[in-house]
Amino acid sequence: MKAESGENRITGRKRRVISIGFLILLVLIWELLSALIARPFLLPSPSAVFQSLWEHREEIFLTHLPATFGVVLAGGLLAVLLGAAFAVAMDWSPWLMRALYPLLTVTQTIPVMCLAPVLVLWFGYTFRMRAVVVILVNFFTVTVDLCDGFASTRQERTELMRTFGAGRLQQFTMLRMPTALPNLFTALKISVPWSVIGAAVAEWLGAPAGLGMYSRSCMLNLDAAGLLAPLMVLTALALGMNAVLGLAERKLMRWKA
Amino acid sequence: MLTLENIRFTYPNAGIPIFDGLSLQAERGSFVSIIGASGSGKTTLFRLLNGLEQPEAGRILIDGEPVTARKHFASYMPQQDLLFPWLTVEKNVMLPMTVQKQPAERSADKARAMLAQVGLAGWEDHYPRELSGGMRQRVSFARTLCAGGDVLLLDEPFSALDSITRISLQEWLLDQWRHLEKTILFITHDVEEAIFLSQKVLVLTGHPVTGLQEFPVPMPAERSREMLLEPQVARLKEDLIALLRSEAKAGEQYNLNESGIR
Numbered sequence: 001m002k003a004e005s006g007e008n009r010i011t012g013r014k015r016r017v018i019s020i021g022f023l024i025l026l027v028l029i030w031e032l033l034s035a036l037i038a039r040p041f042l043l044p045s046p047s048a049v050f051q052s053l054w055e056h057r058e059e060i061f062l063t064h065l066p067a068t069f070g071v072v073l074a075g076g077l078l079a080v081l082l083g084a085a086f087a088v089a090m091d092w093s094p095w096l097m098r099a100l101y102p103l104l105t106v107t108q109t110i111p112v113m114c115l116a117p118v119l120v121l122w123f124g125y126t127f128r129m130r131a132v133v134v135i136l137v138n139f140f141t142v143t144v145d146l147c148d149g150f151a152s153t154r155q156e157r158t159e160l161m162r163t164f165g166a167g168r169l170q171q172f173t174m175l176r177m178p179t180a181l182p183n184l185f186t187a188l189k190i191s192v193p194w195s196v197i198g199a200a201v202a203e204w205l206g207a208p209a210g211l212g213m214y215s216r217s218c219m220l221n222l223d224a225a226g227l228l229a230p231l232m233v234l235t236a237l238a239l240g241m242n243a244v245l246g247l248a249e250r251k252l253m254r255w256k257a
Numbered sequence: 258m259l260t261l262e263n264i265r266f267t268y269p270n271a272g273i274p275i276f277d278g279l280s281l282q283a284e285r286g287s288f289v290s291i292i293g294a295s296g297s298g299k300t301t302l303f304r305l306l307n308g309l310e311q312p313e314a315g316r317i318l319i320d321g322e323p324v325t326a327r328k329h330f331a332s333y334m335p336q337q338d339l340l341f342p343w344l345t346v347e348k349n350v351m352l353p354m355t356v357q358k359q360p361a362e363r364s365a366d367k368a369r370a371m372l373a374q375v376g377l378a379g380w381e382d383h384y385p386r387e388l389s390g391g392m393r394q395r396v397s398f399a400r401t402l403c404a405g406g407d408v409l410l411l412d413e414p415f416s417a418l419d420s421i422t423r424i425s426l427q428e429w430l431l432d433q434w435r436h437l438e439k440t441i442l443f444i445t446h447d448v449e450e451a452i453f454l455s456q457k458v459l460v461l462t463g464h465p466v467t468g469l470q471e472f473p474v475p476m477p478a479e480r481s482r483e484m485l486l487e488p489q490v491a492r493l494k495e496d497l498i499a500l501l502r503s504e505a506k507a508g509e510q511y512n513l514n515e516s517g518i519r
Contacts, residue, residue: 156339163307163333164353164404174356178343255343255384 044225053229067209071199075134083142091150130202137198145187149180264315290451293461294505332406338397340385347381353404371399391422
């Protein structure tokens with residue numbers, strides 16, 4: 001086992017070099033292609049995108065990024081809290097599980113992005129509306145991932161706890177919760193990019209500030225480089241948040257490494 | 258003294274009881290092995306003893322008192338170690354005491370003492386994945402000791418280990434038992450293991466199990482593996498194997514008839 005994971009680490013490093021190299025190659029091809037086409041409103045070059053980002057750095061990083069980050073953070077945290085609360089309740093009561101699980105599956109088939117205009121009707125172009133979009137996008141993933149995590153508890157471990165005299169609450173806090181911890185992190189890591197996308201789409205519909213709104217206003221001005229610049233910031237935001245999650249995961253689950 | 262009197266037990270939806278009128282006695286501080294063909298109810302017997310199942314009829318007594326009046330009279334050691342991977346070795350051993358809300362500091366002291374007892378001093382802060390299978394079973398044994406019962410229920414604890422580790426752990430367990438003054442009930446399907454470890458071997462027979470056949474082991478408490486070769490011990494081993502084989506055959510016939518009825 002240990003020798004195997006060591007080998008994996010080496011190939012993992014190799015793979016990273018390969019993927020970064022490939023990324024650089026793609027950017028170079030993109031740059032070359034846009035120079036050949038020579039129509040910046042159709043295909044802006046990567047350097048033009050970076051230039052646009054640099055020119056509008058103050059607006060982007062001091063006004064729009066904080067606005068989007070606020071929506072992502074508030075919506076994301078509420079989604080996790082709400083999703084976890086549902087998962088815990090459903091794990092506790094088989095009756096609730098049977099009642100809610102199919103319902104949740106059905107709600108997931110509704111594309112939340114298309115519901116966003118309805119949310120605009122209800123909440124207006126407010127922070128609350130954008131946070132609700134982020135909540136709706138993520139809530140289901142968190143609930144289902146955690147439910148599955150709780151359910152993956154081995155029956156033999158539960159019975160062992162019972163022979164020690166553990167009641168349901170102790171079984172839950174000392175056994176089921178730690179068992180589901182890896183699933184929580186999986187859910188969080190999936191939630192981060194979806195929160196960013198959800199927030200950007202909600203802003204796209206109309207918002208006083210935010211990277212999505214900025215991107216859209218650039219589109220209306222046929223400024224393709226300006227449209228792409230905030231999208232790069234959104235990507236970086238998602239990657240950064242997932243990196244922080246990865247650190248927390250490694251710290252909390254040292255037993256797994 | 259642990260006594261089972263006329264136990265009857267049926268699994269839900271099974272129709273026919275698995276035990277009917279089963280009685281058993283184990284003297285305080287004795288080492289008793291229980292063997293039987295697969296599906297003969299060895300594990301069910303332990304589930305009744307550790308309170309995971311309740312008998313329909315009959316009584317389980319310890320020193321003449323019904324066990325329902327006493328908490329944690331028996332400590333169960335499962336076949337797989339079932340250590341919690343997210344807890345350190347020490348925290349794993351503390352688990353039963355943590356569940357029983359004993360003071361943390363005293364529990365930690367006791368866990369460390371138990372780990373020293375099973376020869377794992379210095380491993381307290383390691384995680385289970387860092388231990389070998391044999392070491393993990395010793396941690397599991399230490400955890401069982403911390404559950405506080407006078408009766409230890411060991412459910413095929415060595416069956417998943419390689420044969421060399423198993424032999425050294427058998428000798429190790431005998432040594433532990435001599436120092437511990439605990440009653441040990443030991444389930445196994447390995448006849449030689451049963452003979453080597455115990456003072457008497459009980460064989461579950463019949464469908465449903467109505468009684469146990471009892472075989473005293475003709476070896477002193479201080480014993481070595483060479484004694485397994487003595488004629489009367491070898492004789493006992495052959496007798497037990499013959500009995501188990503005929504039981505297994507009867508079990509097949511019984512299952513065939515059962516499936517024919519349905």
